[in-house]
Amino acid sequence: MCIDRTFIKAEKTDRGLVLTLIRADDESCGVSAMDDYRECDPEWESDNSMYEFFEGFIANTEWEWILPEDIGALTSAPILGIRDENDEVIEAYGFMDYAVRSLMQDLADGRAFLQKG
Numbered sequence: 001m002c003i004d005r006t007f008i009k010a011e012k013t014d015r016g017l018v019l020t021l022i023r024a025d026d027e028s029c030g031v032s033a034m035d036d037y038r039e040c041d042p043e044w045e046s047d048n049s050m051y052e053f054f055e056g057f058i059a060n061t062e063w064e065w066i067l068p069e070d071i072g073a074l075t076s077a078p079i080l081g082i083r084d085e086n087d088e089v090i091e092a093y094g095f096m097d098y099a100v101r102s103l104m105q106d107l108a109d110g111r112a113f114l115q116k117g
Contacts, residue, residue, distance in 0.1 A: 007033045008057040008107070010080075017080065017093035017114040019107055034108050045102035050078065053104065066092050071117060078103050080114060092117040 007030035011018045021030025037044040066081035071092050081092040093114035095103045106112035
């Protein structure tokens with residue numbers, strides 16, 4: 001059981017950030033949490049549901065949501081990033097397929113890829 005609600009694992013690659021749902025033992029706590037969202041929320045793919053689902057991840061890691069204007073980006077893509085001690089964005093990764101499908105759908109399908117910015 002995932003007590004801290006951190007359902008998501010983030011792995012950096014040369015090209016970007018790969019997000020997957022965390023699995024605990026034989027039970028898939030991240031997968032179970034995603035299934036709960038899909039079952040209980042008809043708008044589970046919406047930005048509001050995405051932000052809610054990511055709460056534990058944001059609260060328990062160095063990652064945070066970055067506004068496009070914080071990095072001079074001209075996009076509406078969801079962006080995850082890391083800030084330094086001066087509150088400057090030092091890493092940023094955007095879900096650039098946002099116009100075609102949702103980050104939540106990709107995550108539910110196994111993994112989501114965010115492009116390095």
